[in-house]
Amino acid sequence: MAKVYLDPITRIEGHLSIEVDVQGGRVVDAKSKGDMFRGWEKILKGRNPVDANQITQRICGVCPVSHGLASSRCLDAAFKIRPNDNGRILRNLVLGANFLQSHILHFYHLAALDFVDITAILNYTGGDDKLEGVKAWAKNELDTKKDPKIRLTAVSPFLPRYDSDQYIKDTDLNIAAISHYLEALDMRMVAHEMVALFGGRAPHLIGLVPGGVTQVPTRDKIRQFRRRIKVVEKFVNDKYLPDVLAVADAFRPYFRLGTFRNMLSYGLFELNNEYTQFMMPSGSLINGTVEALDTNNIKEQVRYARYSSGSNLHPLQGQTEPQPGKGGAYTWLKAPRYKDQPMEVGPLARVAISYLSNVEPVKREVDAVLGRFNADINAVFSTLGRHAARAIECKLICNDMKDWLDQLEVGGSPRTFYEIPDRGEGEGLAEAPRGALGHWIVVEDKKIANYQCVVPTTWFCGPTDDRGVKGPVEQALMGAPVADVENPIEVARIVRSFDPCIACAVHVVEGDRDIASFRIV
Amino acid sequence: MSLSRKDFLKLMGGAAAAMTVPTAFLDGCKQALQQVSARTPVIWLQGQSCSGCSVSLLNAVDPDIASVITQTISLNYHQTIMGGTGHKAIDVLREAVENARDDFVLVVEGSIPTLAPEYCTVGMVHGHHVPVKQWVEELAERAKAIVAVGTCAAFGGIPAAKVRADNSNPTGAKGVSEILPGKTVLNVPGCPPHPAWMVGSLVHFLVYGLPELDEYNRPKMFFGQTVHENCERLNDYRRGRFARHWGEDGCLYLLGCLGMDSGCDIPRRKWNGGANSCTGSGSGCIGCTEPTFPDTGNRGIYQHLNASLEEINKIENEDIRLAVLNLRNGGIING
Numbered sequence: 001m002a003k004v005y006l007d008p009i010t011r012i013e014g015h016l017s018i019e020v021d022v023q024g025g026r027v028v029d030a031k032s033k034g035d036m037f038r039g040w041e042k043i044l045k046g047r048n049p050v051d052a053n054q055i056t057q058r059i060c061g062v063c064p065v066s067h068g069l070a071s072s073r074c075l076d077a078a079f080k081i082r083p084n085d086n087g088r089i090l091r092n093l094v095l096g097a098n099f100l101q102s103h104i105l106h107f108y109h110l111a112a113l114d115f116v117d118i119t120a121i122l123n124y125t126g127g128d129d130k131l132e133g134v135k136a137w138a139k140n141e142l143d144t145k146k147d148p149k150i151r152l153t154a155v156s157p158f159l160p161r162y163d164s165d166q167y168i169k170d171t172d173l174n175i176a177a178i179s180h181y182l183e184a185l186d187m188r189m190v191a192h193e194m195v196a197l198f199g200g201r202a203p204h205l206i207g208l209v210p211g212g213v214t215q216v217p218t219r220d221k222i223r224q225f226r227r228r229i230k231v232v233e234k235f236v237n238d239k240y241l242p243d244v245l246a247v248a249d250a251f252r253p254y255f256r257l258g259t260f261r262n263m264l265s266y267g268l269f270e271l272n273n274e275y276t277q278f279m280m281p282s283g284s285l286i287n288g289t290v291e292a293l294d295t296n297n298i299k300e301q302v303r304y305a306r307y308s309s310g311s312n313l314h315p316l317q318g319q320t321e322p323q324p325g326k327g328g329a330y331t332w333l334k335a336p337r338y339k340d341q342p343m344e345v346g347p348l349a350r351v352a353i354s355y356l357s358n359v360e361p362v363k364r365e366v367d368a369v370l371g372r373f374n375a376d377i378n379a380v381f382s383t384l385g386r387h388a389a390r391a392i393e394c395k396l397i398c399n400d401m402k403d404w405l406d407q408l409e410v411g412g413s414p415r416t417f418y419e420i421p422d423r424g425e426g427e428g429l430a431e432a433p434r435g436a437l438g439h440w441i442v443v444e445d446k447k448i449a450n451y452q453c454v455v456p457t458t459w460f461c462g463p464t465d466d467r468g469v470k471g472p473v474e475q476a477l478m479g480a481p482v483a484d485v486e487n488p489i490e491v492a493r494i495v496r497s498f499d500p501c502i503a504c505a506v507h508v509v510e511g512d513r514d515i516a517s518f519r520i521v
Numbered sequence: 522m523s524l525s526r527k528d529f530l531k532l533m534g535g536a537a538a539a540m541t542v543p544t545a546f547l548d549g550c551k552q553a554l555q556q557v558s559a560r561t562p563v564i565w566l567q568g569q570s571c572s573g574c575s576v577s578l579l580n581a582v583d584p585d586i587a588s589v590i591t592q593t594i595s596l597n598y599h600q601t602i603m604g605g606t607g608h609k610a611i612d613v614l615r616e617a618v619e620n621a622r623d624d625f626v627l628v629v630e631g632s633i634p635t636l637a638p639e640y641c642t643v644g645m646v647h648g649h650h651v652p653v654k655q656w657v658e659e660l661a662e663r664a665k666a667i668v669a670v671g672t673c674a675a676f677g678g679i680p681a682a683k684v685r686a687d688n689s690n691p692t693g694a695k696g697v698s699e700i701l702p703g704k705t706v707l708n709v710p711g712c713p714p715h716p717a718w719m720v721g722s723l724v725h726f727l728v729y730g731l732p733e734l735d736e737y738n739r740p741k742m743f744f745g746q747t748v749h750e751n752c753e754r755l756n757d758y759r760r761g762r763f764a765r766h767w768g769e770d771g772c773l774y775l776l777g778c779l780g781m782d783s784g785c786d787i788p789r790r791k792w793n794g795g796a797n798s799c800t801g802s803g804s805g806c807i808g809c810t811e812p813t814f815p816d817t818g819n820r821g822i823y824q825h826l827n828a829s830l831e832e833i834n835k836i837e838n839e840d841i842r843l844a845v846l847n848l849r850n851g852g853i854i855n856g
Contacts, residue, residue: 005607005608005645006606006607007607007608007611007644007645007650008600008606008607008610008611008643008644009606009607010600010601010603010605010606010610011600011601011602011603011604011606012601013571013572013601014567014570014571014572015567015600015641015642015643017645017650036569036640036641036642037634037640037641037691037692038569038640038679038680038691038692038694039680039684039690039691039692040679042684042691043679043680043682043683043684043690043691045684045685045686046684046685046686047685047821048821048822048823050822050823051815051821051822051823054807054815054822054823055679055682055815055822058571058573058678058679058712059571060571060572060573061570061571061572061573061574061575061576061577061713062571062572062573062576064571064573105579109602110601110602113604118604130587133591134587134591137591137592141595148620149616149620149622150562150620150622150624152597152612152613152616153562153595153597153613156562156595156596156597156598156603156613157590157596157597157598157599157602157603157604158603158604159604159605160604160605160609160610160612160613161604161605161606161609162605162606162609182587185579185585185586185587186585188579189579189580189582189585189793189794192580192793193793193794193796194796195793196792196793196796196797197796197797199797199802200792200797200798200799200801200802200803200804201787201792201793201796201797201798201799201802202580202792202793203573203576203577203713204573204712204713204809206799206802206804206805206807207768207797207802207803207804209767209768209804213768214767214768214802214803214804215768215797215802215803215804216768216803224796413768414768415766415767415768417766487609488607489606492606492607503570503571503572
């Protein structure tokens with residue numbers, strides 16, 4: 001048996017490492033571990049509740065909008081206010097724009113290098129200036145960096161990579177993907193400009209407040225936003241979605257790899273001010289059955305996490321007392337459970353729950369993808385299903401955002417107003433690009449008395465729970481093929497398909513490893 | 522054609538019309554870079570970061586990020602975008618240390634935990650997880666320059682914020698200069714930093730050497746003036762028109778905007794290709810380029826007022842005057 005470490009898992013947000021045992025070319029055990037801790041929840045206590053909006057956005061630079069929204073809704077609830085129509089719609093617009101930037105970034109810049117052969121650029125013979133430039137650059141790097149001291153830096157940061165014969169072999173497909181990689185850099189930037197139009201800036205929005213946002217929707221801002229939707233929409237429909245399908249076509253076994261079936265969604269894009277209607281509905285999917293969401297079913301377990309605090313607590317009672325060296329524990333990520341079940345959250349969860357709830361636009365897009373591969377709905381619960389779900393979400397979001405712009409009251413107030421109460425409690429639910437995100441606050445003396453976040457990556461990268469059931473990523477890795485233990489690219493593909501964000505996994509820390517004595521050199 | 526340092530600075534600061542900065546900036550960078558022959562290697566490490574600085578860097582307009590990577594620098598290591606995974610990635614760092622390379626600029630994003638090495642580790646070498654502090658110390662030893670991007674790396678930022686109950690910090694998070702005594706660290710703060718600040722500082726270093734720095738080791742060309750001096754709402758302040766709620770017209774000072782205390786050119790430069798700015802969007806400055814962020818003493822982000830009593834009493838609108846007095850007496854701001 002071989003013990004294989006992937007440390008660090010690059011091309012994700014933050015510090016994650018994966019440990020797998022491989023026997024007979026298959027994964028027989030898997031552990032996902034985070035390598036960074038900052039202690040956010042301790043820092044939040046005693047501060048002005050409104051500061052939580054800015055501080056929690058800094059949990060993650062890729063999905064700050066989602067943390068800002070979860071925090072805003074959490075404060076809305078504690079302050080007993082709701083946004084007006086403009087506030088709700090503007091929040092949806094900045095969230096939708098950030099979904100576009102995050103999903104495009106994830107597919108092209110984070111995940112694609114596991115599939116696309118970047119060295120194919122050396123064979124480029126077209127006439128495009130940009131691609132010729134990249135080719136000349138790569139060739140020059142390989143030709144001139146012969147000194148052994150810098151041999152590993154040729155064509156950096158794209159090389160070195162896992163050596164594998166499993167990259168795409170079709171030159172045209174590789175070249176198209178590289179070209180779209182470059183174009184996608186612009187597209188995600190345009191999407192961020194959309195975030196800034198109504199959120200002040202991106203990343204780390206300045207303009208979210210309890211009750212809505214601060215930016216008044218002027219005619220000019222709306223026009224600028226609409227113009228950018230059209231640019232990104234064209235890219236999503238003409239390139240992103242077709243590219244995902246092309247990769248899927250070249251890697252069909254991944255419709256059966258990285259599978260997991262329990263799904264949880266808090267609902268994406270509120271369509272009314274009562275938060276009862278969503279573009280993609282909330283709910284849970286366990287054993288093939290969709291049920292209504294009830295957040296009372298959320299508990300965090302710590303048997304295998306290094307915490308001395310109580311296990312199986314609801315986040316409102318949540319505690320975060322670290323205990324390095326706790327016997328039997330192997331990670332600092334807690335194990336969130338819903339009805340005692342490990343749950344996957346994210347694009348696949350949202351799409352699957354929408355599909356099984358007969359949300360028409362989602363059904364139409366999913367069926368189109370499945371039809372192309374002669375597959376049934378079971379195929380979506382997979383590595384490729386996650387990538388396809390992201391592209392489908394982008395298509396639907398581009399489409400719907402144009403309607404939302406029409407619903408804005410031009411020049412109208414973007415918010416309602418608040419007074420910080422002496423005491424209060426709040427729950428704020430949001431969907432991040434990578435899944436269900438919850439913030440919980442307890443206010444006392446107008447200050448934060450407790451603040452807990454249960455983040456998407458904790459849901460799917462969490463450890464084995466109190467009953468001995470592994471977390472979703474760990475389960476998804478079980479049985480996966482590993483052709484070469486020196487280059488475990490299959491494991492990387494499966495893990496990255498979840499879009500982990502470790503800075504988000506607030507509780508993560510590495511505690512008791514013997515590293516202090518080690519020196520390099 | 523070569524560009525003098527003086528002309529470069531003029532272009533970087535966008536001394537001419539505010540909204541033309543991007544084009545001028547592009548020309549400035551291009552012309553300046555014609556003077557450097559080889560692309561300087563950059564090793565970009567992430568400590569206790571949220572990757573927000575890196576994401577902001579991707580928003581670089583002129584030059585765009587693809588040009589930076591293929592024409593300006595040689596990006597040897599960057600965890601978020603590099604092709605390699607696991608040992609394939611970490612070998613680049615390991616060999617840089619083992620070969621005693623001295624040809625690179627070290628960029629650090631995120632603060633460095635000091636209470637225990639385990640609070641942030643990057644990669645495995647010889648079966649051991651390596652603390653980020655160790656990588657920073659060893660690579661800084663021979664680096665051509667050390668750049669701290671973002672407020673966490675520059676000053677500690679939010680990870681170094683005080684726990685209110687006992688003024689402690691959970692991980693002993695520090696800015697890079699604090700763990701590298703005796704070394705010059707170029708600080709490019711901001712939460713996040715504007716991409717032009719990061720690229721512009723790097724280009725200045727590559728072409729002309731270290732830029733002129735202020736008392737916090739920030740390039741004066743970007744941080745030399747306050748938000749207030751650059752503010753779109755400066756006339757509102759001068760005429761005594763103050764907003765009562767975030768998002769309203771008028772100067773945001775009375776709501777707790779930190780523009781007077783923060784060195785930053787955003788109201789002029791704008792975020793995201795000119796799409797908006799902090800003060801322009803009605804939200805005010807939160808002081809994210811400052812060493813005091815996010816504590817500002819015990820004030821925090823959204824409670825403030827340090828105006829003199831005399832000045833407050835000049836406010837004619839009684840509601841505002843009372844609200845401000847309440848704030849000044851330690852009350853909490855409602856928005």
